[in-house]
Amino acid sequence: MGIRLYNSLTLQLEEFVPSENNTVRMYTCGPTVYSYAHIGNLRTFTFNDILRRWLRARNFVLHDVMNITDVEDKIIRNSMAKGVPMGEYTTQYEKAFIEDCARMRFLPPWRLVRATEHIPEMVAMIETLQAKGLTYETEGSVYYRIGKFPEYGKLSHNDFGGIRAGARVDVDEYDKDDARDFVLWKSRKENEPYWDTPFGKGRPGWHIECSAMATKYLGNTLDIHAGGIDLMFPHHENEIAQSEGCSGQPFARFWLHCEHLLVDSSKMSKSVGNIYTLRELLEMGYAPEAVRYLLASVPYRKKLNFSLDGLKAAATAIDRLRNFALRLDTDKHPEGVNAALEERAAKSLADFDAGMDDDLNTAEALAAVYEYVRETNSAMDAGGFHAGNVESARRVLARFDEVFEVLKTAVAEGGMSDAEIDALVAERSQAKKSKNFSRSDEIRAQLLEMGVVLEDTKDGARWKRKS
RNA sequence: GGCGCCGUAGCCAAGUGGUAAGGCAGCGGUCUGCAAAACCGUUAUUCACCAGUUCGAUCCUGGUCGGCGCCUCCA
Structure with a gap:
């Protein structure tokens, strides 16, 4: 049995097999670089990382693309308010994001791509949609006419039958014919950044970048598209409309969505003041490994209740494993090998793998490691652990750390050698x-x-x- | 209002139609010049509540209560 993943599209656990040979073509929605990443963003990115690491551990070759959204309403608003050019504004936060990812020990994606560097691809895609009669223009902006895409809602499982066709719903300054319609290209407004295109001066809508970039690097049909659950609607639904409207082919075979993170059982919000950035947590003295461990330890489809107490607990839990690793190296183990412990290690590995294969059930995978560690500690105390058992013990820890990557201590600056x-x-x-x-x-x-x-x-x- | 998720020990949390993983904290112990650290043991007759199906339900069905999310800002 291979990896089983929960597909949001079918609402079922499905065996994952790439469409072509051994290569996984995967797209994950990355950050909008208008501020520092907070703990909620980091949960989703940690999920992405665990997913990528497990696919690699299972010997798949990854072609994974992550986007950087560097043109968008909030970015424009904030950069204009500061009087800073948009590119300058986004560069600082993109840099901060990359630093945060490194501290979180995320594997770099195969391709990290910026929206602003793919305007021609977006324009081409919009032109294709226009040619197929799926769009309309209002006041210089181009909209997707969702009435022409009957499958709209199939990912979020929304039935839009109740929405009156042609109803005019006033949501923002842009006029739409149907509440579900969304903007592909926004006409230029005073002082805003813009690009010259066949549809006039303006900038891309929020959703088109993902469709254009995913298609460019990965083709018409992805194996996996992943992201936060709050992107399922409308963002991912709109990506499907754009991509499938263009290509006529399924956009992604597997859709994976990471649940929300709560802080002290409540949704994060600025008014409550319970938003933590990674930077703040590190300044408070918490180790990035503890953050990583905590975010990784709760299976991705469950809401994760974040708290500082939980962060402390995570740090202690990591210590337990580090202590075990240290003990392997420093205790004097009698010569020989204990066959029962070899079997125990093999069982731990098998249980760990089984947990991860089961829709990335990290909680179960962790239990497999801790049970082994406890029993092996006991064996060491009793003198039943032999030098010949060290290697298999290290394999258990290595398998764990291949996914969780928390055992190595961050290199301290200065200090003694x-x-x-x-x-x-x-x-x-x-x-x-x-x-x-x-x-x-x-x-x-x-x-x-x-x-x-x-x-x-x-x-x-x-x-x-x-x- | 529509759609959906969840409610397991002090906290985090896995799980199964056959009688409750794991982590943290607490408590007890081992070790130790003292200590620390480390390690071990222990902690839910019970899985929000009520009713039903069943030989048997935490796990299935219905209902109640409670928490949370989405419904075009959002990881």
């Missing part, structure tokens, strides 16, 4: 051995101040950097 620490630890052990406890305690305190925790074990002292 490993060699310096080793020397101090050795000196303390000597002092301790000769009952010079004041000196040994002094060194212990000194190390702690440098963020190094000493642990006395029956096999001698070992140390680790405080996380």
Whole structure:
């Protein structure tokens, strides 16, 4: 049995197989770069990362594209308010986003593409839609006439039968013939950035960039299209209308949607003041790995209730695994191999994989690791863990970290080198051995101040950097 | 109003028609010059409530209560 994924389009768990050979063609909706990424955005991007990592772990070749939306209403509004050119405004936030992704240990996508660099592709797509009679123009803007796309609503499972055709619903400054119609190209307004096109000066609507860029890099039919659940309607529905209206072929075979993140059981909102950015959390002293772990540990189709207590718990949970890894290296394991533990490790790996294969059930995958770690710790305490079992134990941790990527400590800036620490630890052990406890305690305190925790074990002292 | 999700121990959370994974916290213990760290053990007769189906339901059906989301800003 391979990977099963929940397809929003069919509302079913389906076995995932790419349409062609071993390559997965995947598109994920990226950020609109008008501010710093908050914890809610990061949940979706963490989901993207876990998905990509698991597909790779299952030996698929990834052609995944993520967009950067760098022209959009809020961007224009904010940059104009600041009197900064749009490109300058978006560049700073795009840079911040890339930095955040690195800190979150997201694998870079195969292609990271900017909307503003694909205007000709968008124009071409709109022209095709025009040629097919699927559009109309009002006051210089081009709209999609959804009445001509009967399948509209098939992704969000909305039945639009109740909406009166031809009703004029006033939603913004643009006039539409039907409430479902949406703008493909917006006519230029005073002082706004614009491009010259066959339909006049203006800028793209929000949805067209994804259709144009996904098609350009991945073809007419994607294997997977992923994003936050709030994009399902209207954004993804509109992408389908645009892409399928153009190509006549299914736009994506699998649609994956990541559920919302709540903060202390409530929706994030500025008025409540419960929006955290990654930067804020890091300034508060939380490790990016803890954020990553917390966001990854709840299966992506469940609402995730974020809290600072949960973040602390995540950090402690990571420590447990890091301690186990440290123990593998530093304990003196008797020679030989314990066959039962080899089987135990194999079971853990199989359970981990089974959990991930089951629609990325990270909670179940994690349980497989922790059960193994607990039992193996017990075996070490009892002397039943042998040198020959180290390798399989490392394989379990490696499999886990291939997906979760939290075991490595972020490299501390400055501080002591490993060699310096080793020397101090050795000196303390000597002092301790000769009952010079004041000196040994002094060194212990000194190390702690440098963020190094000493642990006395029956096999001698070992140390680790405080996380 | 329409559509949908959810309600499992102090907190986070998995799961199955056959009697409750895992993590954190708490408590107990091992280790230790002291300590820390680490590790181990332990913590739900019960899965919001009521009724039904069933030999048997947390898991199926109906209802009640509660929380949340979407319905053209939104990851």
